[in-house]
Amino acid sequence: MKAEPAAQRRLLDLATIDTELTRVAHRRRTLPELAEIVEVEKGLQARRDAVVKVETTLGDLDRDTRRLETEIEQVRAREERDRKLLDAGTVGAKQTVDLQHELTSLARRRGVLEDELLEVMERHEAVEMDVAYARGQLAEAEQKLAEAQGRRDAVLADLDVVETRRSDERKRLASELPGELVSLYERIRANKGAGAALLRARRCEACRLELDRIAIAELRQALSDDVVRCPECGVILVRTGESGL
Incomplete structure (x- = not known):
């Protein structure tokens, strides 16, 4: 799947909102x-x-x-x-x-x-x-x-x-993002609990695992508009200047 890097980065905002909504729901129950x-x-x-x-x-x-x-x-x-x-x-x-x-x-x-x-x-x-x-x-x-x-x-x-x-x-944010990208995010979130995460210093911030050299090499070869996923937990990995690639 392809998506503009800016759109992929905005998935992090969506994930932040979802995390807060999850905390609210948990707080409401407990x-x-x-x-x-x-x-x-x-x-x-x-x-x-x-x-x-x-x-x-x-x-x-x-x-x-x-x-x-x-x-x-x-x-x-x-x-x-x-x-x-x-x-x-x-x-x-x-x-x-x-x-x-x-x-x-x-x-x-x-x-x-x-x-x-x-x-x-x-x-x-x-x-x-x-x-x-x-x-x-x-x-x-x-x-x-x-x-x-x-x-x-x-x-x-x-x-x-x-x-x-x-x-x-x-x-509002979801309506501004590509529908196909949001659909993928929602499917992953439904199964994994998180749909997207930042790749920071070669570590997925969803599963907190550091990617191995093979995975890092594949990510380096991927184009900026390629939608890539964590090989460990399957969430959409958002690449930025902090990713260590």
Whole structure:
């Protein structure tokens, strides 16, 4: 293939752009913020589970409190009714004895229920503290996630700017080069990862290998508009005054 030396040298500009675009793509995939976000999200789910657990326990205690308060109120209402009957003096001796026994039983029952209620209220107070702590831990995890996402978004936005600018430059540059030359460059880059490289001091800057004497002799015989390739890695070798030929 033939191509003007100036066009071949401009392949180096295209290769430089491609290298930067590759770095951008790699950076986009390997941002430390991405791994941080994954870890924070794992911790965040654990914090959410913890909040649900203690809130569920608190809800159960609320129900127990309401149940015990209702039962205590019912016992007190029964006690009040029995006392009114005794105070009215309208019941017989046997019923009076029965009412007194019932009042004694009701008092015991109310005492048991009140002790249970006190225990539940103490547990409720402790669980409320657990809920406050769990919610605080969740809020901290959410804040940490938001900060990591913010850093990620800021870096990605910068990368988007670089990628867009360099992609536009690449498109413009490729359109100015011979189509056949660009096609060859693209095929080589797809297979080798690089399409063109400078030959500097008899060394290919793509594979970093120094060419042997036979290869150097062949390159010396090639015309300036011949498109030559590295015998080691296959990329297009761009020859300049630095090539050592």
